Amino acid sequence: MRKLSRNKQASVEPNLITQDSCASSLDGQNCQVTSAALAKEPVDEGEKEFSRRRFLSMFGAAAGAAAVIGSGIELLSYRAYAQGLPKTNNWSGDGGMTGSGAADMASTEAPPTHQWAMVIDLGMCNGCQSCPAACQKAHYLTPDQTWMKVFTLTDNDGQTYSLPRPCMQCENPPCLHVCPVHATFRQDQGVVLVNQDRCIGCRMCMAACPYEARYFNWNSNVSYPPLPVASTPEFPVPQKLGTVGKCTFCVGNLNHGLLSECAAGCPMGAIYNGDLKTDVAVNSLGSTVKLSKFLYDNNAVTYKPEQNTHPRVWYILGHGQDLAANAASAS
Amino acid sequence: MKETNINETALLTGTDQRNSAKERWSVEVRSAAVRPMSGRTSMRWRLAVGVLSLIVLAGIGAWIYQLKHGLGSAGYNDQAFWAVYIVDVIAFIGVSYGGAVISAILRLTGQSWRAPLTRLAEGTALVTVVIGALFIFPHLGRPERFWEILVYVNTSSPLFWDFVAIGTYVMATMIFFYLPLIPDLAIVNRILGQEDKPMRYRIFKALSLRWMGNERQRRLLHGVMSLVALIIVPLAVSVHSVLSWAFATTSRPGWSETVLPPYFVIAALYSGTALVIVVASAFRKGYNLQRFITKRHIVRLGYFMAALGLVYAYLTLADMMTDGYTGITTGWISQTVTGRYAIAFWFYVLVGEVLPLVVVAVKRFRNIPGLTIASLGVVIALWVKRIVIVLPPVTQPLIGNQWGSYHFTWVSLTITLAGVAAIPLGLMLLFRVVPVMSIDEMEEMGELGSAEQVSEHTLVASELLSVGAPNGNGHSNGHGNGNGHGNGNGHGNGNGHGNGNGHGNAARVSEGEVQ
Numbered sequence: 001m002r003k004l005s006r007n008k009q010a011s012v013e014p015n016l017i018t019q020d021s022c023a024s025s026l027d028g029q030n031c032q033v034t035s036a037a038l039a040k041e042p043v044d045e046g047e048k049e050f051s052r053r054r055f056l057s058m059f060g061a062a063a064g065a066a067a068v069i070g071s072g073i074e075l076l077s078y079r080a081y082a083q084g085l086p087k088t089n090n091w092s093g094d095g096g097m098t099g100s101g102a103a104d105m106a107s108t109e110a111p112p113t114h115q116w117a118m119v120i121d122l123g124m125c126n127g128c129q130s131c132p133a134a135c136q137k138a139h140y141l142t143p144d145q146t147w148m149k150v151f152t153l154t155d156n157d158g159q160t161y162s163l164p165r166p167c168m169q170c171e172n173p174p175c176l177h178v179c180p181v182h183a184t185f186r187q188d189q190g191v192v193l194v195n196q197d198r199c200i201g202c203r204m205c206m207a208a209c210p211y212e213a214r215y216f217n218w219n220s221n222v223s224y225p226p227l228p229v230a231s232t233p234e235f236p237v238p239q240k241l242g243t244v245g246k247c248t249f250c251v252g253n254l255n256h257g258l259l260s261e262c263a264a265g266c267p268m269g270a271i272y273n274g275d276l277k278t279d280v281a282v283n284s285l286g287s288t289v290k291l292s293k294f295l296y297d298n299n300a301v302t303y304k305p306e307q308n309t310h311p312r313v314w315y316i317l318g319h320g321q322d323l324a325a326n327a328a329s330a331s
Numbered sequence: 332m333k334e335t336n337i338n339e340t341a342l343l344t345g346t347d348q349r350n351s352a353k354e355r356w357s358v359e360v361r362s363a364a365v366r367p368m369s370g371r372t373s374m375r376w377r378l379a380v381g382v383l384s385l386i387v388l389a390g391i392g393a394w395i396y397q398l399k400h401g402l403g404s405a406g407y408n409d410q411a412f413w414a415v416y417i418v419d420v421i422a423f424i425g426v427s428y429g430g431a432v433i434s435a436i437l438r439l440t441g442q443s444w445r446a447p448l449t450r451l452a453e454g455t456a457l458v459t460v461v462i463g464a465l466f467i468f469p470h471l472g473r474p475e476r477f478w479e480i481l482v483y484v485n486t487s488s489p490l491f492w493d494f495v496a497i498g499t500y501v502m503a504t505m506i507f508f509y510l511p512l513i514p515d516l517a518i519v520n521r522i523l524g525q526e527d528k529p530m531r532y533r534i535f536k537a538l539s540l541r542w543m544g545n546e547r548q549r550r551l552l553h554g555v556m557s558l559v560a561l562i563i564v565p566l567a568v569s570v571h572s573v574l575s576w577a578f579a580t581t582s583r584p585g586w587s588e589t590v591l592p593p594y595f596v597i598a599a600l601y602s603g604t605a606l607v608i609v610v611a612s613a614f615r616k617g618y619n620l621q622r623f624i625t626k627r628h629i630v631r632l633g634y635f636m637a638a639l640g641l642v643y644a645y646l647t648l649a650d651m652m653t654d655g656y657t658g659i660t661t662g663w664i665s666q667t668v669t670g671r672y673a674i675a676f677w678f679y680v681l682v683g684e685v686l687p688l689v690v691v692a693v694k695r696f697r698n699i700p701g702l703t704i705a706s707l708g709v710v711i712a713l714w715v716k717r718i719v720i721v722l723p724p725v726t727q728p729l730i731g732n733q734w735g736s737y738h739f740t741w742v743s744l745t746i747t748l749a750g751v752a753a754i755p756l757g758l759m760l761l762f763r764v765v766p767v768m769s770i771d772e773m774e775e776m777g778e779l780g781s782a783e784q785v786s787e788h789t790l791v792a793s794e795l796l797s798v799g800a801p802n803g804n805g806h807s808n809g810h811g812n813g814n815g816h817g818n819g820n821g822h823g824n825g826n827g828h829g830n831g832n833g834h835g836n837a838a839r840v841s842e843g844e845v846q
Contacts, residue, residue, distance in 0.1 A: 145409070153731055163731075174581075178489060178581075179485060180488040180491045181479040181480060181482075181483040181485065182483045198483065199476075200471050200477060200479055200480070201474075201476075202470070202490055204489065204577065207412070207725070210582050210729060212410075215409050218401050218409075219403035220401045243472055243473060
């Protein structure tokens with residue numbers, strides 16, 4: 001059993017400390033504390049981070065040279081691109097849009113007023129499976145299409161606990177980078193969506209996603225009731241055969257001041273919808289918290305930070321729970 | 332196997348008539364290579380083509396069914412999102428690599444015994460690469476949107492580079508097939524004339540680029556062919572590396588392995604060599620090429636295959652050793668070795684590694700039937716091995732411990748079988764329109780490939796001829812073909828062309844003169 005200290009949080013959660021926009025992030029205090037933690041453990045995370053940065057900047061330089069030579073072809077610049085993300089794409093800042101259309105949208109549109117996030121309090125979750133049920137009902141999903149899925153994992157005491165897993169809405173989404181046709185994109189509120197009218201169904205994104213958060217439309221025998229609106233990336237119902245679907249964060253709900261279906265359906269109030277811009281998070285029990293303070297006070301972590309995906313879903317761990325231990329437990 | 336209406340004098344058009352052994356050889360080569368192209372096809376041929384076509388049609392039907400009902404009908408699910416079709420893509424493009432590289436390597440190293448095999452190897456490469464590339468379509472959920480890869484280009488996607496690599500390789504394979512064909516097209520037109528099939532005559536005439544066989548043309552062609560042979564080897568390496576990176580650039584244990592690119596390349600070479608052996612011995616029997624493709628050819632390819640098999644076994648070990656020993660991500664290994672995929676894995680070990688090695692090692696089995704069976708086993712076992720490479724990592728849980736599973740359905744099996752049937756079908760149709768052996772190279776190389784028969788039947792004649800050859804460069808061929816008969820049988824090959832061997836292999840010529 002490992003109790004998470006603040007220092008440990010720093011090592012578990014580089015996401016919180018590697019953001020360039022420290023001042024605008026959670027709060028100043030957190031920033032200082034984690035920086036101090038970094039200084040104490042230079043060999044642990046600092047060294048790794050440094051060499052990775054150096055490697056990436058070298059890689060970036062090489063990629064830049066290649067881009068010049070190849071007259072604009074961003075040859076192998078995927079990781080370098082990822083490294084450049086926080087500047088233009090920090091999760092509290094403006095214009096988080098990446099993917100197709102990012103360039104032409106950014107200049108003409110007003111900066112988004114929201115940057116959506118989610119907090120899941122694992123100490124509150126009792127594994128009742130209400131969230132996947134609510135999600136599937138709202139999106140007319142088949143039983144195996146668990147956009148929100150509750151995994152049963154083992155904690156450090158050998159007890160089981162439940163891990164609800166939506167799409168992490170990564171700021172550096174592997175699924176986006178590997179899509180050969182830009183069908184996956186990240187809209188300006190930081191939500192990663194799929195254009196099912198463009199998806200060719202190669203499933204490269206499913207291979208790339210470290211969270212198994214993508215689901216394919218395998219079968220044509222899914223029936224939908226008459227629906228008032230056409231399918232959009234934000235609300236892909238009815239889904240299109242032979243394309244990939246995933247959690248949309250119910251971004252339509254959020255923009256209309258509603259909770260996402262999973263958060264609304266959670267009887268325990270374990271799921272909070274949050275906004276990094278206004279720094280607020282709300283759950284189904286009506287509890288409203290200051291997001292940055294809530295994350296800081298509860299030592300919130302992201303899942304699989306080593307994947308460098310920078311998720312916008314944070315987990316608050318219950319007693320004895322350790323997501324890092326479960327990441328490698330597949331055997 | 333076919334009724335032939337080629338008359339013997341027509342076959343000799345354009346050859347040097349001074350040399351009777353040369354003449355005889357030329358007639359034999361030309362009639363064997365051209366016979367399948369002309370006249371009526373045999374009942375057996377038509378039956379085979381009919382059955383194979385039916386299987387291919389069934390596959391197309393299954394694909395249409397799959398388009399309508401979704402990939403779920405092929406057994407796919409969210410925890411087995413890549414399965415049989417990507418395996419088929421890898422396996423078919425893989426076997427194509429063997430054909431191309433065998434031909435290219437033998438060309439570059441000046442192995443003259445290659446002559447009767449190159450066309451078969453290159454044809455196999457061409458047919459299988461096309462089938463392999465086509466398997467991308469059943470793999471896709473929305474094949475009708477395939478064009479988008481070219482329009483909404485994402486250069487950071489491994490699949491874009493897969494597309495570029497496979498596209499380039501298909502083109503290169505076509506060129507590599509076409510170049511050695513140029514002289515043959517001209518020869519075929521001379522032999523069969525306009526009357527047989529006027530359309531073919533016109534197409535061949537255009538494609539043969541006014542080939543006369545003069546020294547300048549020959550030099551040019553050999554130069555270009557060497558260049559393409561030189562290019563196709565690294566190109567094929569890149570194709571299989573890029574294919575493997577579609578797997579290796581994900582974060583899945585078992586796929587995200589540094590060994591994967593060479594692993595894929597060697598698997599491709601290994602299975603490809605095996606397929607060339609199968610094709611060579613099948614066409615040897617079916618198209619009566621026993622005179623040209625001998626046991627020695629098959630045994631040599633068998634040695635090559637066995638060496639590649641050992642390298643592949645080594646890479647398999649290297650792949651599993653690190654993950655297995657550290658124990659960090661052993662899930663896919665235990666599933667492979669002792670779990671759900673154990674039967675498939677051990678089938679690969681026995682049929683794909685042990686059997687070919689035993690067959691090559693034991694003299695009693697080291698013959699054409701033995702090696703053909705072993706090679707067929709290797710081709711099948713390597714397909715199974717690809718299943719074992721793809722499925723355990725794809726079905727492993729990245730969160731929790733619920734393993735996924737993939738089950739074959741009639742749809743996926745029918746489509747895969749259609750791909751398998753398309754190989755012999757494609758080859759049989761291909762060799763209905765082009766000569767089954769490279770006539771030009773066979774004439775140029777002479778009877779190099781068939782030293783056993785030489786020693787029995789034509790040794791005396793060839794020895795006499797090498798002495799009495801008018802232009803004096805009937806060089807020895809004892810060098811390089813390693814036959815145990817010790818007959819330095821310089822049987823006057825190639826002097827019909829005026830300049831002897833157009834490859835300008837000076838070392839060989841001088842050695843021959845010394846002897």
